[in-house]
Amino acid sequence: MKDGLKIALPKGRLGNKVHNILSKIGYGYDEIMEESRKLVFYDNEKGNTYFLVKPSDVATYVEYGAADIGFVGRDILLENKSNVFELCDLGIGKCRICIAGERDFPYYEKNHLKVATIFPNISREFFLSSGKTIDIIPLHGSIEIAPLVKLSDVIVDIVETGTTLKENNLIVFEEISHISTRYIANKVSYTYKNKEISKIYELLNNERGAGND
Amino acid sequence: MFKKELFTQKELLSFKLRELFSSYGYSLYKMKTFEPYSFYLENMDFLSSKNILYFTDRDGTLMALKPDITLSIIKNLDTALDKHKVYYNETVYRAPNSTGNFQEILQFGVEIIGRLSDDDMFNLIFLAAKSLLIIDEKPVLIVSDNSLSQKVIEKAGLSKVNGKIFDAFQNKNLMLLNDILRDNYTEQKYIDILPKLLSLHLPLDKGIEELEKILDDDAFHKNIEYLKGLYRYLENNNLKTKVFLDFSIPEGFKYYDGLSFVGIIPGVSSEILRGGEYSNLVKTKEKSYLASGFAIYLEKIEDKGSL
Numbered sequence: 001m002k003d004g005l006k007i008a009l010p011k012g013r014l015g016n017k018v019h020n021i022l023s024k025i026g027y028g029y030d031e032i033m034e035e036s037r038k039l040v041f042y043d044n045e046k047g048n049t050y051f052l053v054k055p056s057d058v059a060t061y062v063e064y065g066a067a068d069i070g071f072v073g074r075d076i077l078l079e080n081k082s083n084v085f086e087l088c089d090l091g092i093g094k095c096r097i098c099i100a101g102e103r104d105f106p107y108y109e110k111n112h113l114k115v116a117t118i119f120p121n122i123s124r125e126f127f128l129s130s131g132k133t134i135d136i137i138p139l140h141g142s143i144e145i146a147p148l149v150k151l152s153d154v155i156v157d158i159v160e161t162g163t164t165l166k167e168n169n170l171i172v173f174e175e176i177s178h179i180s181t182r183y184i185a186n187k188v189s190y191t192y193k194n195k196e197i198s199k200i201y202e203l204l205n206n207e208r209g210a211g212n213d
Numbered sequence: 214m215f216k217k218e219l220f221t222q223k224e225l226l227s228f229k230l231r232e233l234f235s236s237y238g239y240s241l242y243k244m245k246t247f248e249p250y251s252f253y254l255e256n257m258d259f260l261s262s263k264n265i266l267y268f269t270d271r272d273g274t275l276m277a278l279k280p281d282i283t284l285s286i287i288k289n290l291d292t293a294l295d296k297h298k299v300y301y302n303e304t305v306y307r308a309p310n311s312t313g314n315f316q317e318i319l320q321f322g323v324e325i326i327g328r329l330s331d332d333d334m335f336n337l338i339f340l341a342a343k344s345l346l347i348i349d350e351k352p353v354l355i356v357s358d359n360s361l362s363q364k365v366i367e368k369a370g371l372s373k374v375n376g377k378i379f380d381a382f383q384n385k386n387l388m389l390l391n392d393i394l395r396d397n398y399t400e401q402k403y404i405d406i407l408p409k410l411l412s413l414h415l416p417l418d419k420g421i422e423e424l425e426k427i428l429d430d431d432a433f434h435k436n437i438e439y440l441k442g443l444y445r446y447l448e449n450n451n452l453k454t455k456v457f458l459d460f461s462i463p464e465g466f467k468y469y470d471g472l473s474f475v476g477i478i479p480g481v482s483s484e485i486l487r488g489g490e491y492s493n494l495v496k497t498k499e500k501s502y503l504a505s506g507f508a509i510y511l512e513k514i515e516d517k518g519s520l
Contacts, residue, residue, distance in 0.1 A: 063482070064482050065481070065482025065483075083384075083483070084384065085384055085385040085386075085461070086384045086385065086386040086388070086389075087385060087387075088387070088388070089388050182388075186482055187461075187477075187483065187484075188477045188479075188481065188482055188483065188484075190385075190414070191353050191355065191414070191457065191477060192353075192477075192479055194414065
């Protein structure tokens with residue numbers, strides 16, 4: 001078995017987009033795209049191993065060295081303060097982390113807020129610097145409901161097109177950060193497998209330059 | 214009779230390292246179990262974990278259960294001496310940020326403090342590299358120069374966003390650095406220099422050559438000459454460990470004010486050795502003193518996987 005790269009890929013829609021880009025730069029592996037429950041794939045020809053993992057776990061696999069490189073949303077890196085090298089932006093999975101709430105909620109006048117979110121760390125850090133105090137209400141999905149049922153005053157959530165907010169009669173009060181998918185590497189692998197990791201970096205940059213945006 | 218099989222890998226390594234440090238003139242430092250909490254409170258920036266176990270002693274003094282060895286060594290320095298060369302093998306009690314719970318951690322390290330020459334400082338880095346060779350056959354020592362990166366940031370007029378630049382360097386995050394350079398005014402030459410510095414990752418000799426091309430300003434001459442001195446010292450002493458130059462300084466390195474370094478080995482996902490020059494910290498004790506040291510994290514060897 002060749003000692004190639006161990007690559008953590010996010011499962012689902014984002015994973016498919018990442019795999020399309022990897023295929024274009026010569027690092028794809030077709031079996032990954034086939035319908036199956038298989039999660040680990042070994043490319044005999046190149047010696048690379050691919051893991052399909054939950055998108056929010058990619059950075060953990062890379063940080064702790066189970067994978068050498070991975071592809072992950074910047075929201076996950078910000079929330080977990082992942083100790084990895086964040087090498088380049090793939091220009092896909094673009095969205096924003098925003099503070100949103102009901103149209104008539106007096107957000108700017110309030111000094112204390114109840115915040116429903118899947119991003120407690122990002123929220124705490126942002127409101128600490130803005131001077132507002134908060135109570136965090138941790139949720140794991142359908143965050144938009146929280147202000148509608150008076151569970152929270154506002155939400156901190158990912159906004160892609162804004163359609164879900166609009167349909168639930170919510171508006172964006174503030175934007176915290178722009179998000180996109182990042183190419184990351186384990187800090188030890190970066191030295192021991194630098195040639196391959198840097199090659200992928202160059203190829204990804206060239207691919208973006210060629211109009212992959 | 215010495216029976217090797219009666220000892221764990223960690224214990225055997227610890228014996229070999231103690232032998233190495235003694236052969237270079239370092240003596241064993243034994244620390245008191247409890248020291249006044251106020252001392253650690255004053256030097257909180259130096260500690261990698263801010264959580265300390267403390268209690269009120271019977272005379273009312275707040276005491277700490279040893280959270281760090283280096284600070285204890287500095288506190289107990291005899292300033293009549295020109296040079297202190299010590300090593301330690303002690304347990305410390307901290308709550309690492311990753312787990313949140315207090316742990317007993319075996320800390321193994323070396324410190325040199327006093328009126329020191331460049332060769333004294335280089336010798337400590339040499340010793341760090343030699344220690345890595347005892348632990349593994351293919352270690353790499355990665356050296357950075359914090360005083361150089363700080364100087365570049367100051368000359369670029371970006372000191373007010375020092376922390377953010379530090380974050381970008383730490384994770385080789387060029388996107389974040391470009392955002393900072395876009396939002397804060399600096400001269401074009403620093404817009405060119407800083408990304409190159411962030412991306413640099415080369416063997417020490419090649420790295421110094423590259424650094425000379427990136428930084429042609431006289432202000433950085435002294436730093437580059439110092440790095441060249443280090444390279445010559447390691448070469449003259451026939452060092453077999455690979456040494457790289459890289460400015461992505463790891464978290465918790467803010468107090469190092471000169472060269473800093475980490476040691477890595479294949480199969481362990483984070484650094485197994487970390488150290489650097491921290492002369493500013495000992496200047497409060499004695500103005501003419503310089504200091505450098507490193508710690509080895511032997512418990513990480515048990516984590517060795519298949520990286």
